[in-house]
Structure formats: C-alpha cells, structure tokens
Amino acid sequence: MGSKASGLVNRGIETVLGIVRARMTASRLPGKVLMEALDRPLLMHMVDRLGACRLIRNVVVATTSEASDNPIEAFCRAEGIEVFRGSANDVLDRIYRCAKAYDSEHAALLGADNPLIDPVVCEEVIGAYLSDGKPYDYVSNHHPPTYPDGQDIEVFRVAALEEAWREADRPFQREHVTPFIWDQPDRFRCHNVALDQDRHKERWTLDYEEDYVLIRRIIEGLYAEKPGFTMLDIVDFLDRHPELRGVNSEHSGYTWYDESRAELTTVFEDDTEKREQ
Numbered sequence: 001m002g003s004k005a006s007g008l009v010n011r012g013i014e015t016v017l018g019i020v021r022a023r024m025t026a027s028r029l030p031g032k033v034l035m036e037a038l039d040r041p042l043l044m045h046m047v048d049r050l051g052a053c054r055l056i057r058n059v060v061v062a063t064t065s066e067a068s069d070n071p072i073e074a075f076c077r078a079e080g081i082e083v084f085r086g087s088a089n090d091v092l093d094r095i096y097r098c099a100k101a102y103d104s105e106h107a108a109l110l111g112a113d114n115p116l117i118d119p120v121v122c123e124e125v126i127g128a129y130l131s132d133g134k135p136y137d138y139v140s141n142h143h144p145p146t147y148p149d150g151q152d153i154e155v156f157r158v159a160a161l162e163e164a165w166r167e168a169d170r171p172f173q174r175e176h177v178t179p180f181i182w183d184q185p186d187r188f189r190c191h192n193v194a195l196d197q198d199r200h201k202e203r204w205t206l207d208y209e210e211d212y213v214l215i216r217r218i219i220e221g222l223y224a225e226k227p228g229f230t231m232l233d234i235v236d237f238l239d240r241h242p243e244l245r246g247v248n249s250e251h252s253g254y255t256w257y258d259e260s261r262a263e264l265t266t267v268f269e270d271d272t273e274k275r276e277q
Contacts, residue, residue: 014105014106014130015054015055015056015057015126016055016056016057016104016106016107016108016126016129016130016155017056017057017058017060017099017102017104017106017107017108018050018053018056018057018058018059018060018107018108018110019059019060019062019084019095019098019099019107019108019109019110020043020046020047020050020059020060020061020062020110020111020112021062021063021091021094021095021109021110021111021112021177022043022061022062022063022069022072022111022112023063023064023066023068023069023072023088023112024068024069024071024072025066025068025069026113026207028207028208029206029207029208029209029211029212031071032113032206032207032212033072033112033113033206034071034072034075035206035212037115037215037216037219037220037223038219038220038223041075042112042115042206042215043061043072043075043112043115044075044079045115045116045219046110046112046114046115046117047059047061047079047081048227049115049116049117049118049119049228050110050117050119050122052119052228053119053122053123053126054119054123055122055123055126055127055130056108056122056126058082058102059081059082060082060083060084060098060102061076061081061082061083061084061112062083062084062085062086062094062095062098063083063084063085064085064086064087064088064094065085065086065087065088066088069085073085082102084097084098084101084102086098089174089175090174090175091174091175091176091177092161092164092165092168092173092174092175092177092180093165093174095107095109095161095177096158096161096162096164096165099158099161100158104158105157105158105159106129106130106155106156106157106158107155107156107158107161108122108125108126108153108154108155109153109154109155109156109177109178110152110153110154111152111205113150113205113206113207114150114151114152114204114205114206115206115215115219116150116151116204116215116218116219116231116234117150117151117153118151118230118231118234119228120230120231121141121147121151121153121231122153124141124193125139125140125141125153125155125193126139126153126155128191128193129155129156129191135157135189136155136157136189136190136191137156137157137160137181137188137189137190138154138155138156138157138160138178138181138182138188138189138190138191139154139155139156139190139191139192139193140152140153140154140155140178140182140192140193141153141192141193141194142192142200143182143190143192143266144192144194144200145200146194146195146197146198146199146200147195147199147200147231148199148200148202148203148204148231148234148235149200149201149202149203149204149205149252150202150203150204150205150206151204151231152205154177154178156178156181160181160188161177161178161181163180163181164177164178164180164181167180168180170263172263179264182266183264183265183266184265185266199235201252201253202235202238202245203248203249203251203252204218204234207251208248208251210247210248210250210251211248211251213247213248214244214247214248217241217244217247218234218237218238218244221237221241222234222237
C-alpha cells in the first residue's frame with residue numbers, strides 16, 4: 001500500500017488539521033485514553049503516530065469542558081500537545097468550534113480509542129481527499145469499512161461541517177459529528193477509501209479491558225524494534241501470534257448504526273462503526 005503523500009507535498013498541496021476526540025468518562029472503560037503501554041499513555045502513542053503523518057500539519061486533542069477531563073488537559077499541556085475543550089454532549093459543536101479556533105479549512109477527525117492508527121493509512125485517506133481535481137466534501141475509510149476497526153479516519157471540509165453544525169437536529173447527528181454529511185451523498189461529494197483485502201473484522205480499537213490487553217501486547221511486541229510500526233506490521237504480528245486475535249473477539253461487530261438505522265439512508269446491514277468519543 002503506497003502513500004500518496006510525497007507527491008502531494010512536492011506539489012505544495014495543503015495539509016489538514018488533525019483533531020482527536022478524547023474523554024475520560026467512557027462507560028465501558030473509564031480513563032482508557034490515559035491507560036499505559038510501555039509506561040506511556042495510549043494518547044501519547046497516538047499523538048506520536050499522527051505526528052508521523054506528513055499531511056497533518058498539527059494535532060489537537062478535543063476534549064470536554066467537564067471537570068472529569070481535566071487530567072486530559074493537564075497531560076496535554078505537560079507534553080506540549082495542543083488541547084481544545086468544548087461540549088460534552090454536542091460533539092459536533094465541540095469539533096466544529098475546535099476547527100474554527102484553529103482557522104482550518106480542512107480537518108481530519110479521529111477517536112482517541114484508536115491508538116494504533118497507522119500514519120500511512122492517514123496519508124492514504126487524506127491524500128485521496130486532497131488529490132482530486134474537484135475537491136471532496138468528505139472522505140473516510142469506513143463507509144463501508146474494509147480497514148481494521150481502529151484504523152478509522154474521516155477528512156472533511158470545515159465548510160461542510162459548518163452546514164452540519166447549523167442544520168443537524170437529530171441527536172445521533174450531534175453525537176457522531178459527521179452523519180449529516182456522509183448520509184447525504186446527493187448534497188455532499190463523498191468518497192470511501194477501501195483496502196483490496198477486507199480486514200474490517202479485525203478489532204484494534206479500545207472500548208473494553210480485553211481491547212486494552214490486545215493493544216498493549218501489540219505495542220509491547222512491535223515498538224522496540226519499530227516505533228512507527230504500520231497496519232501491515234500489526235497484521236503480520238497477529239499472524240505470528242494468532243492466539244491474540246481471540247483476546248477481544250467477543251466484542252467484534254459493535255455498531256452504533258443499529259440505534260439509528262431507520263434514519264440512515266446509506267448504511268447497510270454489514271456496515272460497522274464504533275461509538276464516538
């Protein structure tokens with residue numbers, strides 16, 4: 001899987017703002033974003049990995065204004081990581097105001113529950129967003145999903161997000177940020193980046209204690225020899241240690257779509273998506 005980043009950078013194509021949703025009060029695994037692997041918080045691992053993506057100009061952690069998220073702000077400030085605070089319940093408002101605060105025209109949105117995000121995957125998706133002659137409004141790699149769960153990234157025009165911010169009136173649209181955009185392909189120009197080999201049943205995201213065990217084992221197994229290990233390195237590692245795939249397999253297949261499927265027009269029975277931060 002080759003990256004489009006070098007060609008885009010050579011042609012002077014702009015970069016995007018990277019926004020990471022994060023909060024401490026996840027119902028299934030509270031405090032998960034600051035849980036550690038190799039004595040470093042998973043959020044730090046994720047920010048470092050995003051820093052290796054050449055099409056992300058800077059990374060901002062967007063957390064809530066709730067006192068429970070003070071530890072996230074304290075951690076970010078101690079580590080020199082940009083942090084923005086906003087609404088706990090209206091996540092669309094939080095992300096929109098974050099993008100506007102950084103005067104960004106284009107943004108990439110990721111969840112802090114995906115600490116194994118591959119910068120090469122990010123470059124593929126952002127590259128697809130930036131490279132077309134007629135700009136896209138929205139590009140992701142999970143509509144429908146073919147990448148492992150935990151490699152999700154969405155890229156969009158902030159102007160399109162502003163339309164969603166002004167008009168979206170359904171609770172799931174405010175909570176999950178982008179459905180107002182991607183569920184209206186006749187209004188917004190959307191695109192999906194897909195893998196040749198479907199790997200969407202691989203679960204590398206962080207919602208449960210079992211997920212944490214797997215993610216920690218992956219980092220412990222790969223980081224020392226290659227801190228910037230890729231998605232394919234993880235696949236190879238799990239192929240060599242197949243017993244690890246069973247650690248969190250009971251949690252595979254979760255979808256927030258099920259709660260709003262009757263209101264969505266572009267989601268099918270085998271589409272999967274994670275809970276937003």
